[in-house]
Structures are given as C-alpha cells and as structure tokens.
Amino acid sequence: MASALHNLSDYDAKSVPSAKGMKFGIVVANWNDRFTYAMRDGAIQTLVANGAEESDIEIFHVPGSFELIYGATKMLDSGKYDAIIAIGCVIRGETPHFDYICQGTTHGLAELNLRGQIPVIYGLLTCNNTDQAEARCGGILGNKGDECAVTAIKMVAFGKA
Ligand code: DLZ
Numbered sequence: 001m002a003s004a005l006h007n008l009s010d011y012d013a014k015s016v017p018s019a020k021g022m023k024f025g026i027v028v029a030n031w032n033d034r035f036t037y038a039m040r041d042g043a044i045q046t047l048v049a050n051g052a053e054e055s056d057i058e059i060f061h062v063p064g065s066f067e068l069i070y071g072a073t074k075m076l077d078s079g080k081y082d083a084i085i086a087i088g089c090v091i092r093g094e095t096p097h098f099d100y101i102c103q104g105t106t107h108g109l110a111e112l113n114l115r116g117q118i119p120v121i122y123g124l125l126t127c128n129n130t131d132q133a134e135a136r137c138g139g140i141l142g143n144k145g146d147e148c149a150v151t152a153i154k155m156v157a158f159g160k161a
Contacts, residue, residue, distance in 0.1 A: 109122055
C-alpha cells in the first residue's frame with residue numbers, strides 16, 4: 001500500500017506489464033540537477049528493467065521545472081511517444097517563488113493529461129529542503145524516477161487496454 005513514506009523504488013514486479021515496444025519521452029529540468037539527473041537515471045533503469053529498449057527512450061533537458069510544461073507539450077505534439085515523464089525538483093527558498101513554480105508546473109502538466117492523448121507522468125519533487133530531495137532521489141525513501149517509470153508503463157498499458 002502506497003503512503004507518504006512509502007519507498008519510491010518498491011514495486012510489485014508482477015503488477016507491471018512488459019514495457020517492450022513502448023516508447024517513452026523523458027523531459028528533465030536542469031535546475032537542481034544533482035537530484036533531477038538521479039531521478040532521470042532511475043527512470044531509465046526501471047523502464048529498461050521492465051522490458052523497454054534504451055533506443056525507445058528519448059531524453060530532453062530544459063532549464064527549470066517551469067519549462068517542463070513547454071518541453072512536455074512539444075514532446076506530446078510530436079506524436080512519437082506512448083508516455084512522457086516530466087522530472088523536476090523545486091526546493092523552497094526565501095520567497096513565494098517556490099509556490100508559483102510548483103503550482104504553475106503542476107497545473108500545466110495536469111492540463112496535458114486532460115487532453116487525453118497520452119499520459120504525462122508527474123515527476124516533480126516539491127521539497128522544503130535538500131534533505132527531503134536527497135531522500136527521494138536514491139536515498140532513504142528510494143528514487144522518484146523509479147516510481148515514475150513504473151507509473152508510465154502501467155498508464156501506457158491502461159491507455160491501450
Ligand atoms: C527560478 C527558480 C527557482 C528560484 N527555483 C527553482 C527550483 O527550485 N527548481 C526548478 O526546477 N526551477 C527553479 N527555478 C527556475 C524556474 O523553474 C524557471 O526555469 C525560471 O523561472 C525561468 O522560467
């Protein structure tokens with residue numbers, strides 16, 4: 001059962017359909033790259049572990065999390081992918097900027113899902129500090145990228161059923 005402190009890398013392999021033949025686009029924010037690249041690498045590793053070909057995974061980098069919306073939109077409109085994974089990490093600073101980026105990015109990615117074309121997976125970490133990000137990017141709480149990969153595979157299978 002998933003909960004807030006569920007290890008993000010734990011999943012029941014039997015519940016994951018084969019990703020063979022599925023095509024994935026991953027859009028990654030460079031801001032806080034220490035964390036976003038760990039999520040990106042975790043996502044790739046988990047997609048491949050579940051049957052995806054590396055040649056069926058394309059990666060695009062954008063400057064910050066807010067640009068994930070444009071990046072994901074372009075990838076979606078290309079028609080090349082069965083799912084898109086959007087990966088970013090926003091860490092709270094001194095001003096309300098954090099809230100605007102989190103809300104704007106979340107709404108933007110949600111709107112792409114409302115189009116009902118392909119799933120756009122929400123890999124945006126919204127953390128109060130670097131310790132929280134560390135814990136979720138290969139630390140004590142696993143890797144958010146692994147969770148996104150498993151979710152992407154399940155949603156592609158769901159969309160094709
Ligand atoms: C400006 C900004 C700030 C303060 N913090 C973050 C952050 O923690 N994580 C992130 O991914 N991006 C941040 N950005 C950059 C914005 O997402 C965006 O790139 C800029 O506002 C330019 O549109």
